[in-house]
Structures are given as structure tokens and as C-alpha cells.
Amino acid sequence: MAKQLPYPVMREIFARFQAAEPEPKGELHHTNAFTLVVAVALSAQATDVGVNKATKALFEIADTPEKMLALGEEGLIEHIKTIGLFRNKAKNVIKLSRILVEQYGGEVPSSRAALQSLPGVGRKTANVVLNMWWRFPAQAVDTHIFRVGNRAGIAPGRDVDAVERAIEDHVPAEFQLHAHHWLILHGRYICVARKPKCGACLIRDLCSYEEKTE
Known part of the structure; x- marks a missing residue:
């Protein structure tokens, strides 16, 4: 070292x-704070290019937590099945979407602790969102x-x-x-x-x- x-x-x-x-x-495509959270969560053990290919059509129909819940886990899987660990990631995205709707009024919080409380969101993902969306250092x-x-x-x-x-x-x-x-x-x-x-x-x-x- x-x-x-x-x-x-x-x-x-x-x-x-x-x-x-x-x-x-950043090279992950997103349109708002929610799609950024989802894209970063999906990118674990996957390439940005692969995630962008999978989310292009997904984010056209599910760019809010409410729309993601309406799509459902199986519907989400159809969009992200080319990404590694897609089943577990789909479960987490649906869970975090539900939490955002029920606890945060459908909005992505700007707190690291709140972000890290979401399923599938670790410190690295939280930091990416804080930096890219909320412009925290x-x-x-x-x-x-x-x-x-x-x-x-x-x-x-x-x-x-x-x-x-x-x-x-x-x-x-x-x-x-x-x-x-x-x-x-x-x-x-x-x-x-x-x-x-x-x-x-x-x-x-x-x-x-x-x-x-x-």
C-alpha cells in the first residue's frame, strides 16, 4: 500500500x-432521484452499460415508487433479468419502493441514514445518491x-x-x-x-x- x-x-x-x-x-442513466437509487442498487456486481440497457425501457414506465409497485416484482424481473442477482434485486426494489411510498410520501430522502435503511441500499449506494442528486461531497x-x-x-x-x-x-x-x-x-x-x-x-x-x- x-x-x-x-x-x-x-x-x-x-x-x-x-x-x-x-x-x-456518473454513467448510470436516470431521470430523477428514485431512478438513480434504483439504477445504483441494480449496479452492484454489474456494469453500468448492462444496467443502462436494462433500465432504458423500465424507467419509461416505472420512474416513481408508485409506478414501480404497480409494475410488480414479476414485471420488474422481465426488465432486469439480464443483470446479475436480478431476483434478489427485484425484491429489494419493490420493498424500497413500498417504504418510500408509505414512509416518505413517495420521495427519496436526503439523509444517509434514511437511504441506508432502504433494502438493497448500502453506504456506497447512499453516497452516490447524496453526491449525484443532492450534491453533497x-x-x-x-x-x-x-x-x-x-x-x-x-x-x-x-x-x-x-x-x-x-x-x-x-x-x-x-x-x-x-x-x-x-x-x-x-x-x-x-x-x-x-x-x-x-x-x-x-x-x-x-x-x-x-x-x-x-
Whole structure:
């Protein structure tokens, strides 16, 4: 595990990310807070591309908790059966839709604790929703961020909670809102798992990874 990079280096790294992509966007398609919750919940152990294909038609007919309940579990399964763990995910989406209707008036809450109380919604999902919809500087640590954080020294940690804390503690405040998107995209397309594309990396000279590729 790499050592934490010093503050001036961190500032330069995120300044470069910002200059290259001032407003990074998540790649899960959604139309409102509810469809975002559902999309993120469905994306566990699945690709964003696969989820987007499945939800394109789904969200045209079920973009609110009420409409999702009307569709029902079996109807939902027909739309998401190409996604891994689709049966369990369908149960959770129907359960969380019912809770949203019965306890929150059909609205998605802006509280992490409330979001995490929903079936199938863990801390990472809650953080994605808080960040993308409510624009809170929440850090949703996935496999890409965990890899980049540890490999580059941006946010080293032995588990996702430690990496999340490292981002919160060491990324300059003005970059916190978009930090997790920059890191996800960097990990997905440049700092890939097996052979990072160091030759195309805009922070190559700042990264602490020793086994750089050309």
C-alpha cells in the first residue's frame, strides 16, 4: 500500500482532473432521484452499460415508487433479468419502493441514514445518491477508487471505509464534490486493473505507483 501523497501533490492532481473534466458525470442513466437509487442498487456486481440497457425501457414506465409497485416484482424481473442477482434485486426494489411510498410520501430522502435503511441500499449506494442528486461531497468508494487510491497514494486504505476517510481527510475541500467521479473515471479508463495506461495518464509524474507502463 502506497503512502499518502502530500497536500501540494494532492492539490495538483485534482487541479489537473478538474481542468480536464470540470463537471464529471456518473454513467448510470436516470431521470430523477428514485431512478438513480434504483439504477445504483441494480449496479452492484454489474456494469453500468448492462444496467443502462436494462433500465432504458423500465424507467419509461416505472420512474416513481408508485409506478414501480404497480409494475410488480414479476414485471420488474422481465426488465432486469439480464443483470446479475436480478431476483434478489427485484425484491429489494419493490420493498424500497413500498417504504418510500408509505414512509416518505413517495420521495427519496436526503439523509444517509434514511437511504441506508432502504433494502438493497448500502453506504456506497447512499453516497452516490447524496453526491449525484443532492450534491453533497459524499465519497462512494467502488473497486476503481479503491485501486486508484491505493496504487497512486491518493487515498490509501486497507478497506473501503479507510479509503473513504482518506479522500475526506486529504482531498482539498474545493475538489470534494467531484472527487469520486474523477477517481472512478480515471480507474475505469486509465488506471485499469491489469495494465494501467500510464502513458496516457495526466498524473503520471505525481503518482507513487512504481511499476509504471509505457
